[in-house]
Amino acid sequence: SQQGEEDPQALSIQEGENATMNCSYKTSINNLQWYRQNSGRGLVHLILIRSNEREKHSGRLRVTLDTSKKSSSLLITASRAADTASYFCAKAGNTGKLIFGQGTTLQVKP
Amino acid sequence: DTGVSQDPRHKITKRGQNVTFRCDPISEHNRLYWYRQTLGQGPEFLTYFQNEAQLEKSRLLSDRFSAERPKGSFSTLEIQRTEQGDSAMYLCASSPPPGQGPQPQHFGDGTRLSIL
Numbered sequence: 633s634q635q636g637e638e639d640p641q642a643l644s645i646q647e648g649e650n651a652t653m654n655c656s657y658k659t660s661i662n663n664l665q666w667y668r669q670n671s672g673r674g675l676v677h678l679i680l681i682r683s684n685e686r687e688k689h690s691g692r693l694r695v696t697l698d699t700s701k702k703s704s705s706l707l708i709t710a711s712r713a714a715d716t717a718s719y720f721c722a723k724a725g726n727t728g729k730l731i732f733g734q735g736t737t738l739q740v741k742p
Numbered sequence: 743d744t745g746v747s748q749d750p751r752h753k754i755t756k757r758g759q760n761v762t763f764r765c766d767p768i769s770e771h772n773r774l775y776w777y778r779q780t781l782g783q784g785p786e787f788l789t790y791f792q793n794e795a796q797l798e799k800s801r802l803l804s805d806r807f808s809a810e811r812p813k814g815s816f817s818t819l820e821i822q823r824t825e826q827g828d829s830a831m832y833l834c835a836s837s838p839p840p841g842q843g844p845q846p847q848h849f850g851d852g853t854r855l856s857i858l
Contacts, residue, residue: 663844674746674833674849675785682844720784724844727798728773728837732784 638721638733646741651708653736655721658702662724666695666706669718669735678706678719711740744768746850748834754856755824762820763853767836774817775847776809777833778802785833791817821855829857 639654657664663682667675679695681688681704687696694707708715718737722730747766755761767774772793777785788807790798793814803809806825811817821828831854835847 665846667849672851672854674851675835675847677846677848680844680846722784727790728840728844728847729775729787729790729798730777730785730835730847731787732777734782735784 638719638736640736641734642737642739644739644741645711647711647713649711649740651711651715651738651740653706653719653721653738655704655706655733656702657704657721657723657731657733659723661699662726664697664704665722665724665730666693666704667720667722667732669720671717675720680724708738711738713740713742716740746834746836746848748832748850748853750853751851752854752856754858756858757824757826759824760820760822761824761855762818763832763834763855765817765819765834765836765850767816767834768838768848769815771836771838771848772814773837773839773845774811775835775837776817776819777835779831779833779852780829788819824855824857826857829855831855 665680666678669675692709697704718735720735722732749764774791776788779785791811806822809819831852833852835849837845837847
């Protein structure tokens with residue numbers, strides 16, 4: 633069974649707007665990772681945030697982690713049509729295996 | 743392209759048949775993972791190899807499923823006596839050893855299995 637919950641399940645925005653996706657998890661983590669998946673393709677790694685980190689940035693992406701609330705968020709700023717995809721958070725344990733949430737489907741309208 | 747390669751991309755078979763999928767990881771990666779993903783869901787962990795050793799198997803991996811990584815390079819996942827519920831995308835991922843910290847996984851494009 634999946635470890636976390638993601639919210640919202642679906643998100644539709646206009647190009648140029650920001651998109652925020654949230655992820656909650658139940659047990660302790662070594663690190664938390666965010667991935668993107670285009671339809672019919674594999675997952676692409678976006679950002680890894682360790683349990684002792686609170687925020688990380690990569691280009692237009694910002695990830696926050698609140699271990700006291702067992703939650704993380706992914707912010708995509710100035711969204712583009714090419715950002716249309718499913719986004720997953722994944723909890724990582726010490727072996728590196730990933731436990732994924734159900735994902736957020738993002739549609740960015742041109 | 744030196745990414746993770748999976749073969750075949752699509753497999754259609756009749757219920758009860760055996761199928762085998764192959765995964766070629768990134769060459770310097772010693773960790774290899776198999777996941778299963780059904781429509782509208784996130785991937786679910788199946789099993790994990792470090793070099794040739796299979797170190798963890800999910801309870802999802804029934805005795806009809808077997809995975810190998812004989813020389814610590816490519817891996818195969820076999821499903822015997824396939825059932826309708828086996829229809830899914832099977833994803834392979836690899837990662838380097840943790841080294842100085844946790845490492846992200848690199849995914850192949852998966853094998854989509856359809857059981858008739």
